[in-house]
Amino acid sequence: MTTTTSHSLAIAAKGLRKAYGDKAVLDGIDLAVPAGTVFALLGPNGAGKTTAVKILSTLITADAGELHVGGHDLATDPHAVRAAIGVTGQFSAVDGLITGEENMLLMADLHHLTRGEGRRTAAALLERFDLVEAAKKPVSTYSGGMKRRLDIAMTLVGDPRIIFLDEPTTGLDPRSRHNMWGIIRELVSGGVTVFLTTQYLEEADELADRIAVLNDGKTAAEGSADELKRLIPGGHVRLRFTDPAAYQSAAVALREATRDDEALALQIPSDGSQRELRSILDWLDSADVEADELTVHRPDLDDVFFALTGSTNLPNQPKETVR
Amino acid sequence: MSTPLAPTRPTRISLAVRDSNTMLRRNLLHARRYPSMTLNLLLTPIMLLLLFVYVFGGVMSAGIGGGGADRSDYIAYLVPGLLMMTIGSTVIGAAISVSMDMTEGLIARFRTMAVYRGSVLVGHVVGSVLQVLASLVLVGAIAVAIGFRSTDATALEWLAAFGLIALFTLALTWIAVGMGMASPNPEAASNMATPLILLPLISSAFVPIDAIPGWFQPIAEYQPFTPAIETLRGLLLGTEIGNNGWIAIAWCVGLTALGYRWSTALFNRDPK
Numbered sequence: 331m332t333t334t335t336s337h338s339l340a341i342a343a344k345g346l347r348k349a350y351g352d353k354a355v356l357d358g359i360d361l362a363v364p365a366g367t368v369f370a371l372l373g374p375n376g377a378g379k380t381t382a383v384k385i386l387s388t389l390i391t392a393d394a395g396e397l398h399v400g401g402h403d404l405a406t407d408p409h410a411v412r413a414a415i416g417v418t419g420q421f422s423a424v425d426g427l428i429t430g431e432e433n434m435l436l437m438a439d440l441h442h443l444t445r446g447e448g449r450r451t452a453a454a455l456l457e458r459f460d461l462v463e464a465a466k467k468p469v470s471t472y473s474g475g476m477k478r479r480l481d482i483a484m485t486l487v488g489d490p491r492i493i494f495l496d497e498p499t500t501g502l503d504p505r506s507r508h509n510m511w512g513i514i515r516e517l518v519s520g521g522v523t524v525f526l527t528t529q530y531l532e533e534a535d536e537l538a539d540r541i542a543v544l545n546d547g548k549t550a551a552e553g554s555a556d557e558l559k560r561l562i563p564g565g566h567v568r569l570r571f572t573d574p575a576a577y578q579s580a581a582v583a584l585r586e587a588t589r590d591d592e593a594l595a596l597q598i599p600s601d602g603s604q605r606e607l608r609s610i611l612d613w614l615d616s617a618d619v620e621a622d623e624l625t626v627h628r629p630d631l632d633d634v635f636f637a638l639t640g641s642t643n644l645p646n647q648p649k650e651t652v653r
Numbered sequence: 654m655s656t657p658l659a660p661t662r663p664t665r666i667s668l669a670v671r672d673s674n675t676m677l678r679r680n681l682l683h684a685r686r687y688p689s690m691t692l693n694l695l696l697t698p699i700m701l702l703l704l705f706v707y708v709f710g711g712v713m714s715a716g717i718g719g720g721g722a723d724r725s726d727y728i729a730y731l732v733p734g735l736l737m738m739t740i741g742s743t744v745i746g747a748a749i750s751v752s753m754d755m756t757e758g759l760i761a762r763f764r765t766m767a768v769y770r771g772s773v774l775v776g777h778v779v780g781s782v783l784q785v786l787a788s789l790v791l792v793g794a795i796a797v798a799i800g801f802r803s804t805d806a807t808a809l810e811w812l813a814a815f816g817l818i819a820l821f822t823l824a825l826t827w828i829a830v831g832m833g834m835a836s837p838n839p840e841a842a843s844n845m846a847t848p849l850i851l852l853p854l855i856s857s858a859f860v861p862i863d864a865i866p867g868w869f870q871p872i873a874e875y876q877p878f879t880p881a882i883e884t885l886r887g888l889l890l891g892t893e894i895g896n897n898g899w900i901a902i903a904w905c906v907g908l909t910a911l912g913y914r915w916s917t918a919l920f921n922r923d924p925k
Contacts (some may be wrong), residue, residue: 387765390923413767423758427683439675440768442668468686484762 339398340365340492340523341386346395348381355381356392357547363525363540365491368518370534371527373544374639379527380420382544383496386525387417400492416490420497422477423484426470430461430480433469437487455483459513475506482513493517495526499533511536531632543638550638559629562637565602567610569621570595576620583617602626669769676776683750684784694746695788697850698739699795705731705859706799716864725800732796733885734858736789737878740822741849743788744829747781751833752842761924774830774916781826782819789818805891814888820905821881825849827912834919853878877904 341363348356355378363369371379384390386399388408397404400414417423425433431452438448456465459479464472469480478498485493498514499507514524514537528534534541535555542552551558570593571577577594581587587596600606607626614621684691705713706728714727754760754773763773806814829846836842855869856878865873873879880900887894 389761389764409767412765415765417762417765419758419761421758421761423762425679425759426757427686428679432682436675436679439678440672440763440766442671488766 338364340367340400341369341525342396342398343386344396346382346385346397347393348378348385348390349393354547356385358395359542359544359547359549361542361549363523365523366518366521367539368514368524368526368537370538370541371525371544372529372531372534372541372635373527375529377544377639378547379544380496383417383419383494383525383527387415387494388412389417413488414490415492415494416485416488417494418481418485418496418498420500422481424469424477424480426468428468429466430469430472430476431456431465433480433484434465434487437484441488443487451487455486459483475502478502478506478510482510486517490522492523492525495524497527497529499528499530507533531630531635535630543635545639551634558634562629562634565600565629566597566627567600567602567607568595568597568623568625568627569614569619570623570625572622580614580617580619580621583619584613596621600626602628669772672769672772673775673779675768676772677779678776680750680776680780681783684780690746690749691743691784691788694742695739695791697742698735698792701738702731702735702792702795703799713860717861728796728799728801729804729890730886731859732793732801733889734853734856734878734882735796736792736818737821737882737885738850738853738858739788739792740785740818740825741853741878743785744781744822744825745843745846745849746784747777747826748829748833748836748842748846749839750781751777751830752836752839755834756838764924770921771917774920777830777833778823778826781829782822785822785826786819803889806889810888814885817881817884817888817901817905820902820909821877824877824905824908824912827909827916829912831912831915831919834916852876853882856882858882877901877908880904 339362341361343359343361346356346359346361347354359378359382361369361382371382373379381390385392386397386404388404388411392404399411402410402414404411425436428436434452434456435448438451443451456462459482461476461480461483464476469477472480478501482495482498495514499510502510511533514526518524524537526533526537538555540552540554541558543550543558551561553561566588569580569587571580572594574594577596581589581596584596584598587598589596598610600610706724710724710727713730714724717726717730751774754777760773764770803811829849832845833842836845855873856876857873858878862870862873862879880897881904883892883897884894884901886892887897
């Protein structure tokens with residue numbers, strides 16, 4: 331229905347800036363999300379993730395930046411952007427006073443579907459999100475997980491090609507979280523572009539094709555999960571002991587290991603390759619050390635996240651002008 | 654509306670009507686599912702009507718009619734004022750429900766959808782006006798049941814009375830919607846809208862302006878309820894209207910414009 335110029339990027343932002351008073355929430359970030367992929371914006375609380383989603387979904391205006399969503403300019407044609415997107419914000423955007431089905435039909439009406447189309451779409455989505463039984467009950471009686479599912483179902487009524495999800499699994503139990511991941515994967519397999527924010531590194535790792543780590547209003551790093559993991563060292567072999575005496579003698583023998591006296595564990599830097607493991611094992615044998623447990627740790631996004639957003643990153647803080 | 658809208662397309666107006674209608678249906682659904690709020694707001698005018706007619710009615714009639722009058726004189730005097738008070742009381746519901754809406758994530762969803770921007774407020778306003786009219790029918794029916802009769806109204810005057818009521822309702826509704834937009838939560842909205850039910854108490858609804866102490870008369874006189882009540886009284890009962898008709902219309906137009914500008918300005922502001 332819209333004449334989108336053939337754009338391979340579903341979302342493109344250059345120099346996105348937003349400040350509240352003296353505080354620069356987004357200090358010139360660039361984003362490029364190819365159509366049909368999942369992009370995760372990762373960052374600690376207050377990093378500006380939600381602000382980025384609010385701006386890109388036309389809820390609030392940016393102070394500066396060249397922003398395109400679905401090929402449409404956010405500044406000049408927000409209405410066309412709105413027609414292309416679906417948004418599920420952090421706080422549930424459902425009408426608690428009416429039933430789940432009425433919520434769905436409300437969305438169908440606002441998307442200007444005909445009565446029949448609206449009923450069919452609502453019924454299909456309620457079915458898909460396992461809400462058929464609850465459909466005739468007021469939403470105020472729903473559990474948190476049910477509200478979240480209804481929220482996403484409502485977002486899908488207009489069949490949007492670009493979907494923004496602001497912390498879609500925050501507050502969900504593990505089962506609901508895995509269900510949500512399944513839903514997101516299903517959407518992407520249908521060609522939808524998903525832009526999500528999350529506090530869970532595991533979630534970004536599971537879902538996202540590309541991840542941007544946001545810290546203090548700036549992009550601290552961007553890339554695939556593997557690319558990000560390569561950015562920092564962190565692989566190690568961990569030896570755990572139950573006998574304090576064995577731990578002590580091992581610690582003396584392995585001088586380069588990092589000690590964890592409380593857990594009676596030693597950490598030896600390693601990339602986890604077979605060759606390195608064998609040399610560690612040989613070493614342990616020759617030192618006559620016998621560990622009770624040996625585990626190999628590859629760097630995960632946690633390591634990346636803490637390395638990039640830790641206090642060691644102070645130079646990246648936004649310049650705050652003094653009044 | 655001064656809101657930025659869709660790029661020019663032939664169906665823009667019909668889409669605006671359609672979206673507003675959808676929002677209206679949502680508000681009416683709320684009102685139908687949860688009628689307790691409207692009914693609660695209606696309690697005050699109905700209670701005051703019965704109180705003043707049956708408890709104070711005899712004394713009041715004597716005061717107004719100059720002795721010897723019966724209760725019906727006071728009923729006639731009171732009912733136009735109480736109808737206007739019903740408007741002030743019922744629109745508080747609009748302030749509360751707008752404020753409730755604004756604190757929910759649903760409005761953020763509407764803002765990110767390709768719907769007519771003004772439809773949220775238009776839905777609230779039209780819904781509130783319809784609720785007020787239904788309330789007026791109820792209060793009017795009670796008034797007739799306890800003996801109120803329009804003694805001197807031609808068809809044209811009835812029409813004018815309906816027009817005045819509709820205008821006054823629209824004006825107070827827009828003000829109430831603005832109050833709802835400006836309030837951080839429903840409780841604050843309810844407090845902010847309290848003057849809408851206090852003003853008629855200090856107007857000419859219950860006693861003529863002349864019967865009010867001199868220092869207090871300006872407060873009673875220079876506020877929207879008194880001219881509106883005097884005009885309605887004149888139309889239904891044939892009392893002197895004088896300038897009140899024009900003053901009432903000026904109040905209505907002024908309050909509508911103010912409430913509309915206030916509400917839309919707050920709505921178009923970036924949400925937090």
